[in-house]
Amino acid sequence: MSKTIRFNAFEMNCVGHQSPGLWTHPRDRSWQYKDLDYWTDLARTLERGFFDAVFIADVVGYYDVYKGSNYHALHQGVQIPVNDPLQLAAPIAMVTEHLGIGITASTSFEHPYTFARRLSTADHHTKGRVGWNIVTSYLESGAKNIGEGGLRRHDNRYEVAAEYTEVLYKLFEGSWEEGSVLRDKDRGVFIDPEKVHEIGHKGKYFEVPGYHLCEPSPQRTPVLFQAGASGAGKAFAAEHAECVFVSTPARSTLGQYVSDIRRQAAAAGRDPSKVLVYALVTVIVDETDEKAWAKFEEYKRHVSYDGALVLLSGWSGIDFGQYAPQDPVRAVETNAIVSVVEHLANGDKEWTIDELARWAGVGGLGPVFVGSPASVADTLQKWVEETDVDGFNLAYALAHETFEDVVEHLVPELQRRGVYPTAYKPGTLREKLFGQGPLLPDTHPAARYRDIERIKREGRPARCRENLAPA
Known part of the structure; x- marks a missing residue:
């Protein structure tokens, strides 16, 4: 039996996201990103299409690598202006019952103590x-x-x-015991203080001595997504992530990535089948192949060449503005997204700068699948069968037309083939994805922090793998 295909919607609280310049298209709605109606309309569409989640990307900063300034990023509206993603969780949850809400937040820009409260609050508000x-x-x-x-x-x-x-694991999993919140009106006792613990963390980078500010949320630790594709990123994902996001233009590269993640997850003592891998893809679908290709050609006329190179320069750390359009893309050591350079320089195809810009202008670094429902479904099934990927993070060309087309045309075809969900599972996002309860399993590294008093007595526990991330 063919493997079930899963979808997330890949979004960002900005204009255009992965398709720079397409905000100029008369049917595009991404300029409305500031309005809650934009997000609630999208959420209803995605839930109607049984998407696992809306996966909301984010950056803190602006793209100023291309030609040494942020001029073209501002001029073309390339992921700037960009609003906070976490504030979207509550309005999306209010108009849906099942749709997951994946929020991007960086470990580089916010202290874990304050972030833990914001994340627990969102998990409470979304049930x-x-x-x-x-x-x-x-x-x-x-x-x-x-x-x-x-x-x-x-x-x-x-x-x-x-x-x-x-x-975060100490705060989410260990600070408040099960049964710590009593809400006993007869005795006038809301919390049993004996069951709330200081975490006593004193590490190399953070010192957090006290208690988590929030009572346990439905999942305690929200579902963990991660998008690392470098050596260090894959090691981190294999130990921590429940859902992994990868962007690569080549099927062969994707297959190698999925196999490596599953191998490393097994080595870390986790069930590799419980790590879901989603690949970045943009789908342009219509009733017939001819209509879909005509739509794609229409979209490409709105692509911003400079805007595409703004994104590519920011992602890779390489100023592509210093090269001629016909120059080949070569590997350069950078401090940005290392996997971007590796995939482009070492993949199946040798790219020129011009080809790369035109490729990335619609949907970023993932492939674009164009055609009728049957044609696209054939392609998706082939990718799943040949790579063992679990699903796809779908980027949009036009908001919300791309997702509406997928829900109207592609989802019914996949359901007819028996390879796409026809209903949501009950419960939290973790229960919907894995069907094994709302909490992280005992095999996850977070579980070792549930007895926080033991951890404090024994000192900081050894990690699952000492070589998780080279210093």
Whole structure:
């Protein structure tokens, strides 16, 4: 029997997201990102299409690598202006019953103690439908604007992230015992103080001695997403992530990535089948192949060439403005998203700068699948069968037309083939995804912090793998 295909919607609280310039299209709605109606309309559409979640990306900073300034980012509206993603959780939850809400937040720009409260609050408000996409960030401008002078080195950012998540696990899993909240009106006792514990964390990067400010949320630790594709990123994902997001233009590269993640997850003592991998894809679908290709050609006329290179320069850390359009893309050591350079320079295809800009202009670095429902369904099934990927993070070309087309045309075809959900499972996001209760399993590294008093007596426990992230 064919594997079930899963969808997330890949979004961002900004204009255009992965398709720079398409905000100029008369049917595009992404300029309405500031309005709650934009998000509630999208959420209803996605839930009607049985999407697992809306996966909301974020950056803290702006893209100023291309030609050495942020002029073209501002001029073309390339992921700036950009609003806070976490504030979208409550309005999306209010108009849906099942849709998950994946929120991106960086371990580089906010203290874990205050972030833990914000994340628990969102999990409460959504009745346990929140996920956290753990990122370490890649924009130097963000680090400079919070007074750090610049980003830490790439692998060192993952070392910081490992301790950051440890602090959150202690707060979420260990600070408040089960049964600590009594709400006993007869005795006038709301909380049993004996069951609320200081976490006593004192590490290399963070010192958090006290209690979590929130009572346990439905999932305690929200579902953990992660998008690392470098060596350090994959090691981190294999130990921590429940859902992994990868962007690569080649099917062969994707298959290698999925296999490696599952192998490393098994080595870390986790069930590799319980790590869901979603690949970035943009789908342009219509009633017939001819209509879909005509729509794609229409979209491409609105692509911003400079805008695409703004994104590519920011993601890779390479100023593509210094090269001629016909120059080949070559590997250069950078401090940004290392996997972007690796995939482009070492993949199946040799790219020129011009080809790369035109490729990334619709949907970013993932492939674009164009065609009728049957044609696109065939392609998706082939990718799943050949790579063992679990699903796809769908980027949009036009908001919300791309997702509406997927729900109207593609979802029914996949359901007819028996490879796409026809209903949601009950419960929290973790229960919907894995069907095994609202909390992280005992095999996850967070579980070791549930007895926080033992942890404090014994000292900081050994990590599952000492080489998780090279210093």
